[in-house]
Each structure stands twice: as structure tokens, then as C-alpha cells.
Amino acid sequence: MPKVTYVYDDGSEHTVEVAVATSLMRAALRNQVSGIVGECGGAATCGTCHVYLDHSTEQFAPPSGDEDEMLEWTAAPRAANSRLSCQLVPTDEGAHLVVRVPAEQV
Ligand code: FES
Secondary structure (H helix, E strand, O other): OOEEEEEOOOOOEEEEEOOOOOOHHHHHHHOOOOOOOOOOOOOOOOOOOEEEEEEEOOOOOOOOHHHHHHHHHOOOOOOOOEEEHHHOOOOOOOOEEEEEOOOOOO
């Protein structure tokens, strides 16, 4: 099962296992990972699931047009590795992802 480590500004971490084909946003909500809001339910229209993708053994496609546009409106500044966690869906059983959670989402 893919693993995701969510890292916070204070250095603390929360690692969870994610069912294949489940987004990092859904995995966060199901596992009470703080800092991920997911207000729009994964439609890429709220930006409250913003993360910085620091490391991944899984290759993801670049952001779609909708995700790219929404990343311009996130509460925390956009970086080159910014992604919407609702759009990151691991498919590799052995994947391990590390994402940093911004200090603010709204
Ligand atoms: S949950 Fe709204 S943009 Fe990801």
C-alpha cells in the first residue's frame, strides 16, 4: 500500500498508508491528518488541500489546467513543487511520498 508522510513547519510528521487510487487529500481526511481541509471535495476549485511535493517514488503527470490555475490562489505561496493533494493519486503499491503541509490553507 502506498505511504504518504505529511511534514509540518515544526518538523513533526504524520505517515499514513493510502489505498491505491485514493487521493492524498482523501487519505489525509480519513486519517485525521491536520492541515488539509479539502473544502471542495476534490474538484480542484478551493485550493485548501495545497501541499509541497518534496519527494515521491511515484511519477505524477504535471498539473492540469484547472489545478495550475487554482495553485495561483492558494493561501500559502505557490512554489515550483506546489500541488493540490486532491489531484495526487498514487497507483504504485510501493510508492512513498513526502509532502510538506503549508502553515495556512485559507
Ligand atoms: S480539495 Fe479543493 S482543491 Fe483540492
